[in-house]
Amino acid sequence: MIQHGYQGLKYKWRWREYSHDQQAEIAALAGRLNLNPMxxxxxxxxxxxxxxxLSSFLFTPDTASHDPALLKDGTKAVERILRAIEHKEKILIAGDYDVDGITSTAVMMTCLLALGAQINFFLPHRTRNGYGLSAEVVEKAVSNSYSLIITVDNGITAFDAIKKSTQLGIDVIVTDHHQVHGEISGAYAIVNPCQESCGYPYKSLAGVGVSFKLMDLLYKTIGQTLPRRVYELLALGTVADVVPLHGENRYWVRRGLHLLRQEQCLAIRVLAENAGLDCRVLGSTDIGFSLAPQLNALGRLEDPRSSISFLLGSDEALVREFGLKLKDLNIKRRAIEKTVVDDVESYVKSGAIDLDSTYVIVADSENWPAGVVGLAASRIVSLFARPVILLHRTSDGKLKGSCRSIPEFNIFDGLKETADMLSSFGGHSHAAGLSFEQSRYDEFKERINAYAKSKLTKDDLVLKLDVDAHGCLGDFTDRFMDGMKYLEPFGSTNPEPTFMLKGLVLLDTPKIMKDVHVKCFxxxxxxxxxxxxFFNRPDVISFFNNMGRGSLFNAVVSVRDNYFRSEHTLQVQGIDVGFDV
Known part of the structure; x- marks a missing residue:
């Protein structure tokens, strides 16, 4: 196959062209699978x-899920938990403040409370406590007679906390999915598929996925069936953490969505109602863009601990009351996020950030809440096609923040390259967190950019739009959409398909809606x-206004089922426009 491309209004479009033999193979496979050739x-x-x-991807067989006993230290961790339950030991679940950490905690609480465990949980306040298990939390656990701590979605970098646990004689089981850097000594067990010598074949689980697999192993060990709710929590946390939706993640999210469409816990139903969604047709994009942000807003702006009683609660009045709070917090979060993005855009426009010489955008402010900078960084990556590191300046001389990256640059490797000047860091290739002294800001900015310059080319720093297939307007039918359901769930590594439509003509004057959206026939x-x-593309109006009457243009679009007030329509969403070259 040959890759082609040209510059559209906003993006550089890239698509593949296939040989005659490949086209014949595509047609044959489509016929064999009874799937639309597009x-x-x-x-x-x-x-x-x-x-x-293709069969494995489309139908996700049970073999996509692997035996949890393959997890290194999994059996050891299960035996310790069962012993704690048997002897009425107090167990503390130490989670995180994002949706992955919250749902990981909720999975553990759901499964272990059902077995009679003497259990409680701790979710850190983002500003007051910071990320992950700390030595202070270990000390408090010991003073309150806990004898077992289980971390979820964190712990693999809790070096000081594990050292303190060894000194105080409390067992710690680490369950995590983040990349390993450095060695933890003293933990009773470490359950993380990313650690060396772990035989678990699938390495892309979210934190909630690791928690789920450990509980799956525990329930298999005692011959019981997992509570139904954990599958809902697993789907919610996996999608929210933007892990790849292939392999085992795809299998479990697909299963969780199937269950959610049939019956939902009260909390999920309230989140969906807040977003105006019908749970009977709930999809992964609904979770990622409408449900999870509401729950995330709590940990970003306030204390996340009440999220567990919300997720597991059965008192409808209390759950609905808290759901309204989450809705309001999410509106507030969006406004703050926009302020951060606007600030960085102003730095670019003023020349304070020179895109010609900048490979990694690094910016800081004491006015940017630590809980929002990660979301804002993602938005800025999509605007400027560069890795972005946004930092909150604290009153005690620290900089704490979040990184987001482009596919061509592993931000975790970049942080490892500057590890000697960081107080802490952790994460993945595409997203990470870090902290360091304010006095080292200029040095860090210079070094991370120098490292990125050695890894990236100028072509990497261009907004790109990958086109999946060419088609015509008439291709988009209800039958086509029925076929596209087999490609779901959409998310990381499996985005919604994009289609190029060539030779379009305007039939009516385009309309701008709410100053930012464009509607054209x-x-x-x-x-x-x-x-x-075209959502959030007001610039498209100028393109159409400058286009000669009767001129033909091309568009890249996505297509989706739209449900509003129980009515179903097929909606074509424009992504970019351009002319043939």
Missing amino acids: LLEVLYGRGHTSYEE VGGQDGAKRTIL
């Missing part, structure tokens, strides 16, 4: 090129006519 082209371009690979070369909606 959808087969999407999958073929994403590397699913054999019947076996167009005709295609196949005679079909449809409305295309």
Whole structure:
């Protein structure tokens, strides 16, 4: 296959062109699987090129889920937990303040309370406590007669806390999914598929996925069935943490969504109602963009501990009351996030950040809440196609913040390259957190940019749009959408498909809605006519206004089922526009 591309209004479009033999293979596979050829082209371009690979992806067999006993230290951890339950020992679950950490904690609480465990949990306040298990938490646990701590979605970098636990004689089981750097000595057990010599074949589980697999092993050990609610929590946390939705993650999210559409816990139902969503057709994008942000807002702006009683609660009045609070907090979070993004955009416009010489955007402020900088960093990456590190300046001389990156740059490796000047760091290739002294800001900025410059080219620092397939307006039918359901759930590594439509013509004057969205009615070369909606693309109006009457243009679009007040429509969403070159 040959890759082609050209510059659209905002993005550089990239697409593949296939040889005659490849086109014939795509058509044959589509016929064999009874799938629309455009959808087969999407999958073929994403590397699913054999019947076996396609079948596995489309139908996600049970073999996608692996034996939890393969987890290093998994059996040892289960035996210790069961012993604690038998002897009525006090167990503390030490979680995190994001949705992955919250749902990981809720999974543990759900499973262990059902077995009669003497259990409680601790979720850190982002500002007051900081990330992860700390020596202070260990000391408090000991003073309150806890004899076992289980970390979820954290712990792999809790060097001081584990050292303190050894000194005080309390057992710590670490369950985590973050990349390992440095060696933890003294933990009773470490359950993390990313650690060396762990035989678990799937390495991309979220923190809630690791918690789930450990509880799955425990319940298998005692011959019982996991509570139904854990599958809802697993789907929520996995999607929210933006881990790859392939392999085992895809399997469990798909199963969780199937259960959610049939019956939901009260908390999920309230979050969906807040967002105006129908749970009967709930999808992964609904979780990622509508449900999870509400729950995340709590840990970003306030104390996350009440999120557990919300997720596990059965008192409808209390759950609904708290749901309204989450809705309001999320509105507040969006406003703060916009302020941070606007600040960075102003730095670029003023030249304070020179994009010609900047490979990693690094910026800081004492006015940016630590809980929002990660979300803002993601937005800025999508604006400027560069890794972004945003830092909150604290009153005690520290800088604490979040990193987000582009596919071409491993931000975790970049932090390892500057580890000698960091107080702490952790994360993944695409997202990480860090802290260091304010006095080293200029040095850090210089070193991270120098490292990125050695790894990136100028072509890497361009906004790109990958086109999955070429099509026509008339291709988008209800039957087409039925086929696209087999490609779900969409998310990291499996984004919603994009389609290029060529030779479109405007049939009516485009309309701008709410100052930022554009609605246009167009005709295609196949005679079909449809409305295309461009969300948050006011610049498209100028493109259309400057276009000659009757001129043909191209568009890259996505297509989705839209449900509003129980009515179903097929919605074509525009992503970018351009002309043939």
